[in-house]
Amino acid sequence: MYTALTIAGSDSSGGAGIQADIKTMTANGVYAMSAITALTAQNTTGVTSIMEATPQFLAEELDCIFTDIYPDAIKTGMVSSSELIEVIADKLTGYQAKNIVVDPVMVATSGARLISEDAISTLKSKLLPLAKVITPNIPEAEVLSEMQIKSEADMEKAAEIICNRLGCSVLLKGGHQLNDANDLLWQKNEQATWFMGKRIDNPNTHGTGCTLSSAIASNLAKGYDLKTSVKYAKNYISGALAAGLNLGKGSGPMNHAFAIKGEYIDE
Numbered sequence: 001m002y003t004a005l006t007i008a009g010s011d012s013s014g015g016a017g018i019q020a021d022i023k024t025m026t027a028n029g030v031y032a033m034s035a036i037t038a039l040t041a042q043n044t045t046g047v048t049s050i051m052e053a054t055p056q057f058l059a060e061e062l063d064c065i066f067t068d069i070y071p072d073a074i075k076t077g078m079v080s081s082s083e084l085i086e087v088i089a090d091k092l093t094g095y096q097a098k099n100i101v102v103d104p105v106m107v108a109t110s111g112a113r114l115i116s117e118d119a120i121s122t123l124k125s126k127l128l129p130l131a132k133v134i135t136p137n138i139p140e141a142e143v144l145s146e147m148q149i150k151s152e153a154d155m156e157k158a159a160e161i162i163c164n165r166l167g168c169s170v171l172l173k174g175g176h177q178l179n180d181a182n183d184l185l186w187q188k189n190e191q192a193t194w195f196m197g198k199r200i201d202n203p204n205t206h207g208t209g210c211t212l213s214s215a216i217a218s219n220l221a222k223g224y225d226l227k228t229s230v231k232y233a234k235n236y237i238s239g240a241l242a243a244g245l246n247l248g249k250g251s252g253p254m255n256h257a258f259a260i261k262g263e264y265i266d267e
């Protein structure tokens with residue numbers, strides 16, 4: 001069985017973070033493991049409290065995983081401090097991890113900040129360069145490229161800047177702000193590949209970013225190339241959104257049980 005690891009924060013409401021990642025990996029037929037960077041007390045309306053793991057504990061989680069069931073792919077999500085980012089970068093390098101997908105989580109859908117200001121520079125210098133692909137949304141890409149993004153042409157410019165600076169491929173997600181849910185994959189030698197998505201009329205988007213990056217990692221674990229992995233992951237998230245679950249008082253979670261599995265759609 002193919003195996004994948006998520007290194008991320010726990011979401012007590014089960015819609016984002018570790019819980020979204022494990023649901024996604026399982027639904028995509030991959031054995032899921034987790035190294036928890038922080039506990040969050042949160043629900044569909046917001047985050048009320050965060051308790052970080054200690055750097056030493058996170059290091060032990062990663063040692064236990066890598067010395068026993070070696071992951072075929074890894075996804076990282078919420079990592080709130082420089083120290084924790086450094087532990088992850090050291091361990092991923094030391095264990096020669098492959099197929100690393102970094103979701104540079106900065107702010108939750110509800111608006112809560114999930115990373116400290118100084119950790120952003122550590123993320124840029126230590127973790128993002130290890131990634132096969134990073135998956136910023138538009139506000140995160142604005143921080144990483146230091147430019148404003150108002151159009152699909154701006155998305156291409158920003159993705160190129162990030163790719164050149166950090167040396168990794170960039171999947172810039174349009175879902176957040178622009179009208180269509182079109183995502184841009186920028187790879188060093190191939191430049192722009194667009195993944196077109198129709199905007200699904202569903203206000204319940206808690207955990208979309210976590211779900212997409214976990215689906216990509218699952219597909220990489222199975223041996224698909226990056227473009228195919230993104231294509232199937234986009235199909236998965238569209239299925240999970242279209243299933244139309246409506247739970248909670250705020251922006252609710254998606255339905256993984258009825259998400260159509262990525263591989264079976266080829267449009």
Ligand SMILES: Nc1ncnc2c1ncn2[C@@H]1O[C@H](COP(=O)(O)OP(=O)(O)OP(=O)(O)O)[C@@H](O)[C@H]1O
Binds near residue numbers: 137175183201202241
């Ligand atoms: N309403 C929608 N309809 C179709 N696809 C969507 C919709 N909203 C988001 N997506 C898709 O979901 C994926 C995640 O994108 P999004 O920009 O929402 O991530 P994010 O902002 O990082 O998520 P999060 O809110 O969990 O941090 C992308 O492929 C995006 O195109």
Ligand SMILES: Cc1ncc(CO)c(N)n1
Binds near residue numbers: 018077107
């Ligand atoms: C734990 C966690 N990770 C990521 C996000 C981003 O959606 C969130 N809301 N919570």
